[in-house]
Amino acid sequence: MQKLTIIKIGGNIIDDEIKLSRFLQSYSLIVGAKILVHGGGKLSTTLSSKLGIETKLIDGRRITDSETLKVVSMVYAGWINKSMTAELNSLGVPSVGICGADGECIPALKRPVGEIDYGFVGDVQSNKINSAFFQLLLNNGFTPIVAPITSEAKQLLNTNADTIAGCLAVGLSKFYDIQLIYCFEKNGVLKDINNSDLVFETMDEKTYQTLKQTGSISHGMIPKLDNAFLSLHGGVKSVSIGIAENLTQLLNHQSGTEIVI
Amino acid sequence: MQKLTIIKIGGNIIDDEIKLSRFLQSYSLIVGAKILVHGGGKLSTTLSSKLGIETKLIDGRRITDSETLKVVSMVYAGWINKSMTAELNSLGVPSVGICGADGECIPALKRPVGEIDYGFVGDVQSNKINSAFFQLLLNNGFTPIVAPITSEAKQLLNTNADTIAGCLAVGLSKFYDIQLIYCFEKNGVLKDINNSDLVFETMDEKTYQTLKQTGSISHGMIPKLDNAFLSLHGGVKSVSIGIAENLTQLLNHQSGTEIVI
Numbered sequence: 001m002q003k004l005t006i007i008k009i010g011g012n013i014i015d016d017e018i019k020l021s022r023f024l025q026s027y028s029l030i031v032g033a034k035i036l037v038h039g040g041g042k043l044s045t046t047l048s049s050k051l052g053i054e055t056k057l058i059d060g061r062r063i064t065d066s067e068t069l070k071v072v073s074m075v076y077a078g079w080i081n082k083s084m085t086a087e088l089n090s091l092g093v094p095s096v097g098i099c100g101a102d103g104e105c106i107p108a109l110k111r112p113v114g115e116i117d118y119g120f121v122g123d124v125q126s127n128k129i130n131s132a133f134f135q136l137l138l139n140n141g142f143t144p145i146v147a148p149i150t151s152e153a154k155q156l157l158n159t160n161a162d163t164i165a166g167c168l169a170v171g172l173s174k175f176y177d178i179q180l181i182y183c184f185e186k187n188g189v190l191k192d193i194n195n196s197d198l199v200f201e202t203m204d205e206k207t208y209q210t211l212k213q214t215g216s217i218s219h220g221m222i223p224k225l226d227n228a229f230l231s232l233h234g235g236v237k238s239v240s241i242g243i244a245e246n247l248t249q250l251l252n253h254q255s256g257t258e259i260v261i
Numbered sequence: 262m263q264k265l266t267i268i269k270i271g272g273n274i275i276d277d278e279i280k281l282s283r284f285l286q287s288y289s290l291i292v293g294a295k296i297l298v299h300g301g302g303k304l305s306t307t308l309s310s311k312l313g314i315e316t317k318l319i320d321g322r323r324i325t326d327s328e329t330l331k332v333v334s335m336v337y338a339g340w341i342n343k344s345m346t347a348e349l350n351s352l353g354v355p356s357v358g359i360c361g362a363d364g365e366c367i368p369a370l371k372r373p374v375g376e377i378d379y380g381f382v383g384d385v386q387s388n389k390i391n392s393a394f395f396q397l398l399l400n401n402g403f404t405p406i407v408a409p410i411t412s413e414a415k416q417l418l419n420t421n422a423d424t425i426a427g428c429l430a431v432g433l434s435k436f437y438d439i440q441l442i443y444c445f446e447k448n449g450v451l452k453d454i455n456n457s458d459l460v461f462e463t464m465d466e467k468t469y470q471t472l473k474q475t476g477s478i479s480h481g482m483i484p485k486l487d488n489a490f491l492s493l494h495g496g497v498k499s500v501s502i503g504i505a506e507n508l509t510q511l512l513n514h515q516s517g518t519e520i521v522i
Contacts (some may be wrong), residue, residue, distance in 0.1 A: 009448035036398050040513075047312075049310075050312055051308075051311055051312070070340055073339050073340050073343055073344075074335035074336060074339035074340045075335060075339070076342050077338070077342075077343075077358075078334050078336070078338045078339020078340065079331055079334050079335045079338045079339065081338075081339075081412060082334055082338050082360055082362050082363075082412075082417055083334075083415075083417060084360040085362050085363055086412040086414070086415045086416065086417055087415040089362065089364075089412070089414075089415075090412075090414040090415040091415075093348070094364055095363070095364070096359065096363045096364050097359075097360075097362070097363050098357065098358075098359075098363075099343055099358075100359050101343050101346050101347040101350065101358070102343075102346055102356070102357045102359075103350075103355055103356070103357050104350050104355070128380060132309045136397070136401055139301075140397055142364060146347070149343060151343075151347040151350070151351075153347070153350075153351040154346060154348040154350075154351040155347065156343055156347055156353075164342070
């Protein structure tokens with residue numbers, strides 16, 4: 001099978017023009033079929049605040065009301081997505097900026113209201129990824145740049161970018177040998193959340209469950225690791241987590257934390 | 262040759278949820294290959310104003326500074342583009358929301374600074390439309406929904422949607438029999454700018470030049486008509502201008518103003 005590299009880029013690097021440019025430069029050098037999934041950075045929070053839209057958190061989790069949905073759709077699928085797409089095109093990577101609503105490529109369902117009403121948040125229908133749409137772009141030499149907005153019918157939905165990357169990887173694993181890399185601002189899964197130098201070289205499920213129970217895994221790492229294990233069980237060949245600056249080493253398994261089952 | 266219908270939708274209808282939904286419903290019924298180009302409505306002006314970004318006009322023309330560029334990219338390529346795309350998908354039209362930066366499909370150049378510095382405004386390189394990219398989508402059953410943002414290398418640029426529609430029509434006229442329709446809130450080219458009931462059934466270049474010289478053509482109509490004549494000279498089969506509510510009649514040449522050379 002053909003190789004497909006899926007990179008998810010998130011964290012503070014999205015807000016740092018120079019670091020992001022350097023990352024995109026490294027990304028442009030990846031040979032073969034590739035997809036870039038991006039998160040949102042802090043711009044949507046800044047914009048909401050400037051517009052006087054209150055950031056609502058319940059149990060530390062952000063609620064997406066209709067005004068917030070508009071802001072994240074604008075910031076993620078508009079400014080960030082198109083800026084990255086233009087920059088990658090200028091670096092010689094023919095790129096197309098999309099979100100999950102385009103070609104209904106990442107169908108989602110509005111999260112059911114349980115104890116918490118998350119508002120306009122989408123849960124990816126992971127078994128319904130429109131692989132034909134991604135193959136159409138990839139087989140014609142285009143790199144999809146994916147913003148974390150999905151849709152259920154005509155309703156746009158705010159969606160976790162880590163989950164999108166994981167679901168895409170699984171959905172496309174029937175057609176490609178997939179290497180999935182979560183890039184962010186840390187060197188990998190930290191051995192000690194207060195020391196960013198020491199990372200696990202590998203992480204298996206048993207260790208993860210133990211560390212999760214003892215609270216030794218940082219909050220932001222949990223969706224990445226949950227999705228990493230789901231991806232490996234779903235047929236993805238290789239998953240790792242590491243720092244965006246080391247993308248080349250991450251691709252060669254010489255940096256970050258390799259997730260294993 | 263296969264038929265291709267290119268509709269440009271602009272004006273106040275973009276801001277009117279109910280009218281826009283009705284328009285998209287009619288649009289969804291168009292048989293065969295089609296492209297939708299949309300303008301921006303008033304949301305970007307409202308957003309700029311809420312953010313305290315001054316709308317700069319020189320001789321009545323809007324200047325796009327870097328903050329305004331961010332706003333229009335967010336509003337046009339983010340919220341409006343993805344909302345319309347999701348709605349059309351839900352109406353059974355497989356749609357992909359793009360802007361001119363995607364696949365460098367509508368290459369542009371930053372407008373040179375002359376007497377006026379328009380800022381980050383793009384002039385379409387009309388002879389460089391990436392027709393292969395549009396054909397890829399169209400031939401695979403997708404309808405491109407095009408936001409009026411283009412790029413020169415990595416620089417995003419604010420671009421006139423009427424011009425984009427016209428340039429796309431000309432660029433694709435080698436491959437398709439093209440019907441181009443400019444939809445807005447008026448019934449067509451008005452015989453009297455103070456009376457919205459009477460419209461010209463047809464408009465030829467000589468009449469247009471005369472009316473333009475006497476100031477009898479409204480300001481917003483000029484780019485539509487200029488692009489309409491350019492399109493017809495460039496190989497487009499049919500161009501008309503009319504009210505969005507009458508889309509079906511416009512398609513059948515039973516409403517609006519037919520532009521002729």
